[in-house]
Amino acid sequence: MKLLLPLLFCFFLYFGCGNNTSSYIAKIEDQEIPKKEIILLGWENPANRTQLLEAIKDSEKEGLLPEDYSYTKLVNYEKAFDKLTEKEIETYHKLLATSFIKLASHLSNGKLNPREIYPDWEIKKNKFKGDSLLNSALENNDFITILENCKPKNVVYSYLKKALDIVNSLPKDDFTPLATTDKFDFGDTNKNIIPIKKRLQYWDDLSKNDTLTDVYNEAMHDAVKKFQSRHGLEPDGVIGKGTLTALNFSKEQRKQQIIANLERWRWFPRDLGINYVAVNIPNFYLHAVQNTDTIKTHRVVVGTEKRKTPILSSKIDNIVFNPTWTVPPTIMKEDLIPGTQKSRNYLTSRNITIYDRKGEEISLGNWSFSNAENYKYVQSPGENNALGFVKINFPNNHSVYLHDTNHRDLFVKNFRSLSSGCVRVEDPLHLAEYLLFNKKGYNSAKIDSILFNKKTKTVKIEEEINVHILYFTAWYEKGQLQFRNDIYNYDPELYLRLNNKFRGNLITSARVVNK
CATH class of the missing domain: 2.40.440.10 (L,D-transpeptidase catalytic domain-like)
Incomplete structure (x- = not known):
């Protein structure tokens, strides 16, 4: 066993930024961790390293990718730990720290920043201090609790992880997409009934003991309504375009859908x-x-x-x-002005009053199409x-x-x-x-x-x-x-x-x- 001296260094995300470890600054998900020399005594405890490696491996259960946190590289370091040089051990410890902060950040606020992806998503980031979390985990020799506390506590998030586990446990689906525009209802007989029944069985809406005949029977009718209800469709038992589209979703597509929703939960307030x-x-x-x-x-x-x-x-x-109701600009351009061009009665029939920029009311007789966008249109209260x-x-x-x-x-x-x-x-x-x-x-x-x-x-x-x-x-x-x-x-x-x-x-x- 090598005797490890306390290692002084600052956190960093990307290697090759410089040779002086005191200059490293980690930038994790837009959060710049303050320059600060930290003594990492906790990495000397192999249990801490094992806990973190297990947590990274289990990040798949959160819909995340272990390799985003250098899982393979960390495992290889750990396997060869007794043969590592002091410099390699220092590099290993830095990578452990970086991987922990990155994982904790992703569990706290998501891997992606929704404000950079969607211009009309208005969500504040959850509080996150990576260096404090790392210090706490190392001091208390407890990475499991620290990382668990980073996750959303809403029961829906926990159940969504259960959904991911259920879909992952399903057998491989080798269904051919149903390409038909026909509608199917109770009592129908059709060659497509059997493949539909197989899909209903696959998703556990129809009993596995059901006889696979080409007749739309009562058991299938109940199964279809259950399937429709689970997919937000009208549970009428009629298999039309919407139901067929939902039936054509594969296991992989549903898995991807669940993973996308897990990420969205991490964006929202705790x-x-x-x-x-x-x-x-x-x-x-x-x-x-x-x-x-x-x-x-x-x-x-x-x-x-x-x-x-x-x-x-x-x-x-x-x-x-x-x-x-003040008519917003786009509705004014796309709906109100074209409507008024078709009928001068458009505004009066909707109890809409015209105002100029000074807030003074303008009669319809003094209003013209040429400067229609320069006015404000207000609809009076009423049914x-x-x-x-x-x-x-x-x-x-x-x-x-x-x-x-x-x-x-x-x-x-x-x-x-x-x-x-x-x-x-x-x-x-x-x-x-x-x-x-x-x-x-x-x-x-x-x-x-x-x-x-x-x-x-x-x-x-x-x-x-x-x-x-x-x-x-x-x-x-x-x-x-x-x-x-x-x-x-x-x-x-x-x-x-x-x-x-x-x-x-x-x-x-x-x-x-x-x-």
């Missing part, structure tokens, strides 16, 4: 709050949580692929009853207002909010990526009443009287109620894998980036404020 409202965009639902229990669920309409709803975390600030009867505001850089709508028929649709960026909420008055639960006197009768008055009224929210607009297309719930349509097509590219295979430009997300 503490969502005691009271909060959460919208999962691909699921088209809003959940209101009070004292960590979900007490209300609402259907929502979210932005289209062209006008995406941004992902963000904020706090509810106020509720506006009988709101006015035909684009925001409906209520708007829920929270600070953000994208001018989006939760609101009612004058197109309530859209909530009956299964696919609800139909807005211009904001989130439309079904039955929003009950949500508003919940948000005002500690506001004296603001019960349903009080709200009804405000609406009846037809005057705009803003009510401040005194309680701390967070709002999280999220994007998750995979999770594990009540013993079942859940998948949703990746409506903004985020998953494939994110997976390529996570696996160091993306070669394109940064994603540019086109979205437009509001309605």
Whole structure:
């Protein structure tokens, strides 16, 4: 055994930056660790090295790549440890430190920085101090606990790892994609019924003991409805385009989808709050949580692929009853002005008032198409207002909010990526009443009287109620894998980036404020 002297050095990420170890500065995920000489006594303990190597190996269970943390190189150093020179041991220790900080950073904030990928994702980084974590792990000879504490504590993240384990345990799938435009329903007989049944068996929706005939029988009907429900489809038992598309997803595609969602969970705040409202965009639902229990669920309409709803975390600030609606620039250019060109009655039929830059009202007779973009267009309160009867505001850089709508028929649709960026909420008055639960006197009768008055009224929210607009297309719930349509097509590219295979430009997300 070699007697190791305490090693003085500063952290660094890339070798070859210089020969003086005191000049090394590690830059991990945009965090520059202060220049500081640290005595690494803990690496002399082989148990610490073993713990870290095991943690790096197990990073696969988090959807990460062990080789991002130099796993093979570290293992080779450890195997040859008794034969290493003092300089090689120093290099090994530096690599251990660098790998630990990098892994801890990725578990704390994700491998990728969403703010560099998506221009309309508004998420703050979680607090992370790599040097302090390393010191603590070495001083206490406990890397397992330190790294475990870096991971998201939300139970959904833990269940999502279970989902990854389940998909990994499935046998190899050798299905040929079903290329048919036919629809299948209970009682049908068709040559495609058998391969569909095999897929339903593969995903554990249909019993493995089912007789594989080409008849769409009752057992298959129940299995199809279960499959549809797990994928956010209308559980009507009819196998159409949407169901066939979901059936054609391979094991590998679902695995990649889960890994992409694990990364997104690492981006989000560790503490969502005691009271909060959460919208999962691909699921088209809003959940209101009070004292960590979900007490209300609402259907929502979210932005289209062209006008995406941004992902963000904020706090509810106020509720506006009988709101006015100021037409945003893009909707003005793409909808309002063309509509007015077709009919001069377009504005008056929608109770829209025109204002000049001084805030003075302009009559339709004094308005012209040539300078139409120089005016402000405001829709008066009322049942035909684009925001409906209520708007829920929270600070953000994208001018989006939760609101009612004058197109309530859209909530009956299964696919609800139909807005211009904001989130439309079904039955929003009950949500508003919940948000005002500690506001004296603001019960349903009080709200009804405000609406009846037809005057705009803003009510401040005194309680701390967070709002999280999220994007998750995979999770594990009540013993079942859940998948949703990746409506903004985020998953494939994110997976390529996570696996160091993306070669394109940064994603540019086109979205437009509001309605």
